Amino acid sequence: MGxxxxxxxxxxxxxxxxxxxxxxxDALITSVRGDAASYRIIFDVKEExxxxxxxxxxxxxxxEGKRQAACEFVARANYGxxxxxxxxxxxxxxxxxxxxxxxxGSKLTxxxxxxxxxxxIAMMERYYxxxxxxAFAETKPEEAVASCEK
Numbered sequence: 001m002g003x004x005x006x007x008x009x010x011x012x013x014x015x016x017x018x019x020x021x022x023x024x025x026d027a028l029i030t031s032v033r034g035d036a037a038s039y040r041i042i043f044d045v046k047e048e049x050x051x052x053x054x055x056x057x058x059x060x061x062x063x064e065g066k067r068q069a070a071c072e073f074v075a076r077a078n079y080g081x082x083x084x085x086x087x088x089x090x091x092x093x094x095x096x097x098x099x100x101x102x103x104x105g106s107k108l109t110x111x112x113x114x115x116x117x118x119x120x121i122a123m124m125e126r127y128y129x130x131x132x133x134x135a136f137a138e139t140k141p142e143e144a145v146a147s148c149e150k
Contacts, residue, residue: 002026002047004108011113012043032121036128039121043113050104052113056120058128061093062135070095072141073134077127077148083119086127095131097124 005026012019012030019030026045031038040057062070067090074086074095084099099116101108130144139147 002045004047004050004052004103005043005045007108007110008043008045008052008113011110011117014110015114015117034121034125034128036125039124041117041120049102051100051102052108052116053098053100054113054116054120056097056124058095058124058131060095060132060135062088062095062131063093066135067093069134069141070131073130073144076141076145077130081123084123086123093135 005028008028009019012028017030017032019028021027022029022042026047028043030041032041037059039059040055042055042057044053044055045051046053067088070088070093071090074088078085084097087096087098088094097120099120101112101116103112127145127148130139130148133139133144133147134141
């Protein structure tokens with residue numbers, strides 16, 4: 001296990017989280033139950049380029065007929081975010097929140113990894129209800145984002 005991945009594992013262990021290492025890549029996978037839903041958490045590490053990426057993955061994919069509205073929702077939600085961003089896979093409707101850091105010339109610390117995790121979960125929790133309103137109701141993206149940002 002590389003130095004960056006070890007730091008992510010140490011942080012999860014300190015928080016009392018169980019996790020597994022992904023086969024074939026430098027990644028740790030776990031899950032968390034939030035107030036709105038349960039999310040899959042992935043720490044994906046690029047040791048050779050000294051980068052760490054955290055993904056908080058929505059448990060619900062957006063149905064095909066609602067993906068254009070979800071694109072607008074994601075664009076509106078992303079505007080003004082300082083740390084991280086939402087991503088939308090148009091092929092299957094997956095929505096995830098990404099927080100990444102390049103630590104070249106430095107190192108990832110446990111507090112940094114914890115902040116990445118906290119930010120990703122907080123943003124997914126904040127916007128999940130709006131995402132569901134887009135996916136399964138007739139809510140307009142602008143209204144859904146405004147509701148999440150109250």
